[in-house]
Amino acid sequence: MALPYRLITIGPSHYCEKARWALDFFAVPYSEEPHPPLLHWAWSLSSGGGRTVPVLVVGARVLDDSTAILRFLDEQYGGERRLYPTDPELRTEVDELEELFDARLGPHTRRIAYFHLLPHRSLTLAAVSPGVGAGQRMVFSLGFPVFRWLMRRGMNINPASVERSVGFVRQAFATVGDRLADGRGFLVGGAFSAADLSFAALAAPVLLPPQYGAALPSLEALPEAVVDLISELRGSAAGDFGLRLYRDHR
Ligand SMILES: N[C@@H](CCC(=O)N[C@@H](CS)C(=O)NCC(=O)O)C(=O)O
Structure with missing residues (x-):
């Protein structure tokens, strides 16, 4: 069964690593779809994102920036363990x-x-x-x-x-x-x-x-x-x- 979260990436990209680390930090299941640089546009754009990856697709919601992804995950899953302090x-x-x-x-x-x-x-x-x-x-x-x-x-x-x-x-x-x-x-x-x-x-x-x-x-x-x-x-x-x-x- 397909996992609900799709992470579109260029595998070695460090901005994609930022998003992948945050997903792993909150133990959120996701499937990663890596593409070679430049070819990735076909997938990032057609999924509703921009020209850059990471793009995280969560149902109808599309997050096309690593910081937006970290903030979203923190809001959804940040309980005791958070990436952003509440202070x-x-x-x-x-x-x-x-x-x-x-x-x-x-x-x-x-x-x-x-x-x-x-x-x-x-x-x-x-x-x-x-x-x-x-x-x-x-x-x-x-x-x-x-x-x-x-x-x-x-x-x-x-x-x-x-x-x-x-x-x-x-x-x-x-x-x-x-x-x-x-x-x-x-x-x-x-x-x-x-x-x-x-x-x-x-x-x-x-x-x-x-x-x-x-x-x-x-x-x-x-x-x-x-x-x-x-x-x-x-x-x-x-x-x-x-x-x-x-x-x-x-
Ligand atoms: N501000 C973006 C930057 C992401 C970014 O620069 N991604 C690169 C890969 S490392 C990219 O997709 N570049 C392709 C392009 O600019 O066409 C983020 O934090 O997600």
Whole structure:
């Protein structure tokens, strides 16, 4: 029997991981429908969402943004365990951090990851193919040079933009590191929240946590330049924190 919740994704996408983690956090049964990048439009748009994934379809309701999905799930299923604190001041802090990570971290970790992945056809196909139907896999594989060109163009992926993105990621990691400097275990209010989940999920492309909810390339398979960056970020206070969140809460 089909599960009532459909999660339309690009498997390795970290915004999709945010939604998947929240569904798992509340133990909500769902079926994931992964698609290759760009081909996903056919499914995200026809299900009533926009051009981006994740899209969560709940009966007649369509949620087409990861934050909207987390908020919806928290309202529906947040009892003792919540992703958003009920205290208004703490809630504002969580909302602001989530927005910061969505806007200032996620696009940059994604650009860095694709910059290093896209030159390697087999690594890219291995990342985007799990769970994808045979027809779509074939189309993406045959059209790979075109899809790669479109992805580089669509996400403005080039050496100069990637260098800027590395700077933004270091900045976001420093912000998180500063917050943790007083010894706190979580970003806001002493409990795991949407701020922690968003940071860990959106930082995952540059941390490669083993518990990630989709297939990411192994560190050994990646080019040296990005391995050095991943090692640097893993060794930072924020990186260590992100990996711990995955170990203890994913
Ligand atoms: N604000 C959105 C961003 C999601 C997003 O950027 N998703 C990417 C995948 S990582 C996407 O679908 N990109 C396809 C496109 O822009 O055409 C969210 O939080 O859900």
